[in-house]
Amino acid sequence: MISRPIIAMLAVWPLPDCCVSLYLQPVHRRHQEYACWHGASPCRRRRITGIDMPFGFASLRPPPMAALRPYLVFILLWPIAGLLIAGASWLLLLGNFSRERDAAERQALESTLKIATERATQTRGNLAMIDQVLLMIRLQWQALDGTMKLDQFGKVADPAGVPLKISVFGADARLRMTNAPGLWSAAELRRVDQLPFFANQQLRAADDMFIGMPIPDEARLHYIVRFSRKLLDRDGEFAGVAVVSVDPDNLIADFDPSRLGTHGFLAAVGSDGMLRAFKLGESFRRIELLPMSLRQALASAGGSALVRGNEFGDGISRYVGWQAVDGFPLMVLAGADQPHAMALVRERERASRQTATGASVALLIFVLAGMTMSGRLALQRYRLTVAQDAYRKATEASTEGFFITAPVRDGSGNVIDYVTVDCNEQGAALSNSTREELIGKRVSALSRDIPVEPAVTLLAQAMAHGSAEGDLESQRDGKTTHVRIKVRRSGDVLAVTLRDVTLERAHVSNLERKNFEDTLTGLPNRAWVGKCLPDAVARAKAGGKSLAVLFVDLDGFKAVNDTFGHAAGDELLQIVARRLKVAVRPGDHVARLGGDEFIVILENLHGTAEAAQVAARVLQAFHAGVAIGAGTASVGASVGISMCPGDAQDVDMLLRHADIAMYEVKTSGKNGCRFFDPAFYGAMRQRKQRENELQAAIADNQFVMHYQVRVDAATQHAVSLEALVRWNHPAAGLLYPDEFIPLAEETGMIVPLGEVVVESVCAQIAAWTRDGCPPLPVSINVSSRQFNERDMHALFLEALERHGIPPRGSRSS
Numbered sequence: 001m002i003s004r005p006i007i008a009m010l011a012v013w014p015l016p017d018c019c020v021s022l023y024l025q026p027v028h029r030r031h032q033e034y035a036c037w038h039g040a041s042p043c044r045r046r047r048i049t050g051i052d053m054p055f056g057f058a059s060l061r062p063p064p065m066a067a068l069r070p071y072l073v074f075i076l077l078w079p080i081a082g083l084l085i086a087g088a089s090w091l092l093l094l095g096n097f098s099r100e101r102d103a104a105e106r107q108a109l110e111s112t113l114k115i116a117t118e119r120a121t122q123t124r125g126n127l128a129m130i131d132q133v134l135l136m137i138r139l140q141w142q143a144l145d146g147t148m149k150l151d152q153f154g155k156v157a158d159p160a161g162v163p164l165k166i167s168v169f170g171a172d173a174r175l176r177m178t179n180a181p182g183l184w185s186a187a188e189l190r191r192v193d194q195l196p197f198f199a200n201q202q203l204r205a206a207d208d209m210f211i212g213m214p215i216p217d218e219a220r221l222h223y224i225v226r227f228s229r230k231l232l233d234r235d236g237e238f239a240g241v242a243v244v245s246v247d248p249d250n251l252i253a254d255f256d257p258s259r260l261g262t263h264g265f266l267a268a269v270g271s272d273g274m275l276r277a278f279k280l281g282e283s284f285r286r287i288e289l290l291p292m293s294l295r296q297a298l299a300s301a302g303g304s305a306l307v308r309g310n311e312f313g314d315g316i317s318r319y320v321g322w323q324a325v326d327g328f329p330l331m332v333l334a335g336a337d338q339p340h341a342m343a344l345v346r347e348r349e350r351a352s353r354q355t356a357t358g359a360s361v362a363l364l365i366f367v368l369a370g371m372t373m374s375g376r377l378a379l380q381r382y383r384l385t386v387a388q389d390a391y392r393k394a395t396e397a398s399t400e401g402f403f404i405t406a407p408v409r410d411g412s413g414n415v416i417d418y419v420t421v422d423c424n425e426q427g428a429a430l431s432n433s434t435r436e437e438l439i440g441k442r443v444s445a446l447s448r449d450i451p452v453e454p455a456v457t458l459l460a461q462a463m464a465h466g467s468a469e470g471d472l473e474s475q476r477d478g479k480t481t482h483v484r485i486k487v488r489r490s491g492d493v494l495a496v497t498l499r500d501v502t503l504e505r506a507h508v509s510n511l512e513r514k515n516f517e518d519t520l521t522g523l524p525n526r527a528w529v530g531k532c533l534p535d536a537v538a539r540a541k542a543g544g545k546s547l548a549v550l551f552v553d554l555d556g557f558k559a560v561n562d563t564f565g566h567a568a569g570d571e572l573l574q575i576v577a578r579r580l581k582v583a584v585r586p587g588d589h590v591a592r593l594g595g596d597e598f599i600v601i602l603e604n605l606h607g608t609a610e611a612a613q614v615a616a617r618v619l620q621a622f623h624a625g626v627a628i629g630a631g632t633a634s635v636g637a638s639v640g641i642s643m644c645p646g647d648a649q650d651v652d653m654l655l656r657h658a659d660i661a662m663y664e665v666k667t668s669g670k671n672g673c674r675f676f677d678p679a680f681y682g683a684m685r686q687r688k689q690r691e692n693e694l695q696a697a698i699a700d701n702q703f704v705m706h707y708q709v710r711v712d713a714a715t716q717h718a719v720s721l722e723a724l725v726r727w728n729h730p731a732a733g734l735l736y737p738d739e740f741i742p743l744a745e746e747t748g749m750i751v752p753l754g755e756v757v758v759e760s761v762c763a764q765i766a767a768w769t770r771d772g773c774p775p776l777p778v779s780i781n782v783s784s785r786q787f788n789e790r791d792m793h794a795l796f797l798e799a800l801e802r803h804g805i806p807p808r809g810s811r812s813s
Contacts, residue, residue, distance in 0.1 A: 075374045082367035086360050093356050097349050101342070105319070108341035109304040112321030115259060115266075115334040117302065119252050120323040123268060126159045126251050127227075127328045130244050131209045133164060134229040137242040141168070141231045146239065150179045160250035165224075168231070170240040173198055183224075183245055197228040201241045211330065213274055214248050223248050225276055248277030252332065255279040261340025263316050269298065271329035298322055298331055306338075401427025401498035407463060408442065418443045418459050421493065430483055430498045432474070455485070462487035462494050471501070520570055521577035524591040529599060532589070533651050536603055537644055543604075547644040548611035550600035551658035552580065552618060555636035555670045557596040564630040571628045572635065579621040584614055599658075608643060608675065615639045615673040622671075636671035638662050647676045691747055693729070694740055698752050702728050705760050707778070720777040723761045725753075745783060754786045758799050766803040775806075 133156055140148040156164050165180035173193035175184065192198050200210050207230065214223040225248045231240040252266050260266070268277035273295045290298075291311035297303060304321035312318065317338040324331050402424045408417040420438045428435040431446060438446075443459070446452055451472050461468035468487045473480055484501045487494050516528035524532075533549075540547035554576065561569040573596065580590045580598060589601040600618065602611055618639055625632040640662025648654040657676040665674045697703065708722040727735040744750040761778055769775065786792055800807050 075371055075378075078367045078370040078374065082363055086363055089359070090356065093352060097352070100345050100348065104342055104345040105306065108319040108336055108338075109306070109321065111259065111341075112319050112334045112336050113302065113304040113323070114321070115256075115336075116304075116321040116323040116332050119266060119334060120325050120332040122159075123252055123330065123332055124325045124327060127209070127211075127325065127330065130158075130164070130227050130246065131229070133166070133244060134209060134227065134242050137166065137168065138229055138231050141239065141242070142234060145234065146170070146176070148177075150177055153179070158246050158250045160247070162247065162250065165245040167243045167245070168240060169198060169243065171231075171238055176240065180245070197226045197243055198241050201228055201230040202238060209328070211270060211276060211328070213270075214276060225251070249279060251277040252279060259336065260334065261337035263314070263337035264318065264340070265333070265335045267333045267335075268325075269322075269331045269333060271331075273298065276330060294320060294322075294333075307335075309338075401430045401496075403427050403438075403494075403496035403498070405443065405459065405494045405496060406492065407459075407494075415460065415463060418456065418494070427496075427498055430481075430500060458485055458487050459494055459496075462489050471505075518592045521574050521592050523577050523581075523598075524589065526591070526593050529591050529593065529601075529655075530651075533601060533654070536601055537649075537651055537654065540603065540644055541649075545603070546605040546607065546611075546646070547654075548602040548605055548608075548614075549642050549644075549654050549658045550602065550611070550615055550618065550673075551640040551642070551655070551662040552598040552600060553638045553640075553662050553666070554596035555638055555666075556633075557635055560628075560633045560635065564628070564633070568628050568630040568633070571630075572626055572633050575626050575628070576622075576635075580618060583617040583621045588614070599655075605643075608641075608646075611641050611643065612673070612675075615641055619671070619673060638665035638670050639673035640665060640676070641673060642676045687743070690740075690743060691749075694727075694743060694747075694749055694753075697727060697729070698749060698756060701756055701760075702730070703753075703756055703760065704728050704734075705757070705764060707764075718776060720779060722779045723757065723781075725757050745785060748785070748789070750783045750785050751789050754782060754790070755795065758795055762799040762803040762805055765805050769805070 133153065137148070137150075137153070150166050150168070153164065153166055158164055163179070165178075165183050167178040167180070167183065168176045169192055170176045175189060175192070178184070188195060193202070197210060197212050204210075210228045212226040212228070214225050216223050224245045227244045227246065228241050230238055231242055233239040248268070252268055255264070255266050257264065264280075266279040267275055269290065270276050273290060275290070291307050293311060294305070294307050297305050301324040302322060304319065307318050307320050309315040309317040318335040319338065319341055320333055320335040322331050322333045404421040404423070405418045406421050407415040408419055410416050419440065419442050423431075423435055423438050425435055428438050431438060433446070443456055444452055446455075451474065454470065454472055458468045458470050466489045470485055472483045472485060474483060475481075480502070481500060482502045482505045484499045486497045489495075516524055516531065518525040536547055539545075557569065557572070560572055573592075576596075576598070577590070577592065580600065584590060584600055585602070587603070591599050591601070593599055600614065602614055605611055619637055622635060622637045625634050627633075640658045640660065642648060642654050642656075642658035642661060644654050647657045661674045661676040664677060665672050668674075704726050706724045706726055708724055709718045710720045710722065711717065712719050725737060727740050729735050741750070744753050757780060761780055765775075765778060782792060797807070799805075
């Protein structure tokens, strides 16, 4: 009979290009030969001989269209979805275009109205200035009975800085005075009483400023506007007209093409709808007549509107804003050409259309690729179906259990359970059932020996995320079995593999126990602390409770080792470990960091008082001597306490602060407990810094020698010198010996410092000798530690010899 591994191999054997699947069919019933067939015709036969195979495969390969038929709807969904996505995207894009254009038009209308309002405010100030000049002329005319002069108005200028052109006409319409003689033509002077500025002021009862129409010169290149007020005599009767002539371009502000475009305009319109002043873009001809729709809109004091290009005559539409000039019969208009205002929007539309076109092409390519891949997927699914049965049989020889499960859904499509589609014998054995019992059975109905709820949770995770993995414990014959489960989702089914990892788990557990256990005391070791203390800190922060770390260092342990030997020291550490476990509370953790250092972790504390109580019990455990095989050992303990979150927020700082607190106990007499003190920590850091600075000072020779003279009281002659060392600190300045000698004594740096002093003194004596000074004995202060750790006799002889100094007369103290 053909073996299972060969069946598995055949199921995944690469097919020739013309084949869709591989199946076996007997060539002749009497011969043990089988061949690869393609449909009904043999295709490059492969003969397999010498295999006992009483059964054969029927023709499992359907025609390609039959293989694709279940997936035709899915394949056709690609172009349908592509069309829907493309259509929706273009509709959304066109809708965005419309909204952006509307927003840009609103902004343009608001902008032109704002410009018109700004220019109206400026124009009002200009007109008020001109009206003020006319009123002053009338007052002087009335006060001086027509004998006034215009000299005092010579410095009055229009907004552009051009002096005002002022003329005064009497009641008889004759020109009485002017500061611009060439302004009036002879023809105008002959018919002044018929000109609008004079006739209106003479006939009107209203006493206000009259604004005339723009009057062009002969070349129609320049215009003037005449502003007039009537003159009164002392009786208040009409006595003439005062006229101020101004270039209309100077009445309104400069034209800004960056805001209004090259086809925009600024204009001032009278209450009669006729233009009084204007400024235009470079390529826009002068407005002869306002569009009808615009003249109708000017009935309101202010506003804005879009005026089509056919009304202007040049085919360019404009956004026009208008605002009445307060106190004067004038309206200021600002027009921005539509191409300029909408340029940015149209550029964005063009770029968006190009991007959308490219995206549509990419979507088309994606749809075609999706259809192609869907067709290939259908063929691959068919091949997988053909190979599934062979694969299941091949897994029977494996040590792993194998399941195929499918979800069971309710009417709403929600998964409510899972059913076993297929499994192998090994999987059935791990489930405490047979294969026949499991196939078609729901997971929720499995044996109670199997933890069903965790298994269903893993299946649900795989359905949601594609894969899941976990361990389950099951009870069988009173024994606990650990099973490793891996779940992979394939379409709407789940492939589940099970493996018995009971022995593996036991081995790992034993390794972890050895890795996290101190071999001497049986306590958790430093590796355990590094793994578990971060979790304890996280629990304390999450629960709002305090956590304390007690750093315990034995006092006198070195003496026990030196006196009784290392074996006695090991025995002492074992006893200490047991005493510490008894001293702490249930649930507290005791660990050995190494040597004679231990650590106690206290969780769920409500304050420092509880930590202090445990520390007191730890100290109490060492009051009595410790009986060991070699005798009785007397040891104590120095306990440093660090609190979380009060003293530290992370593990490293928590351990460091506990160690510093323990060191403070050591320095203050041992056999006690202290909480972490930031002040002590600061002092210790300062001492360490000074220690590092002293070490650098010795290396760089930052010391200077001062010499104190000893004088004979009788002869008043110097008899010897005493060398006194000073530290020339780079930052603190000159330091005296009491500020660094004690530190040098404690740290042992007094020895190299003494060598520096001897070398400096000998160099100075040699220099004095070379300068012809009489030799004098020089005494040097030497520490007792120098005598213990250095051969001072050799040191002095080497220094004297190096500098060529005779040893006579030299002495040290």
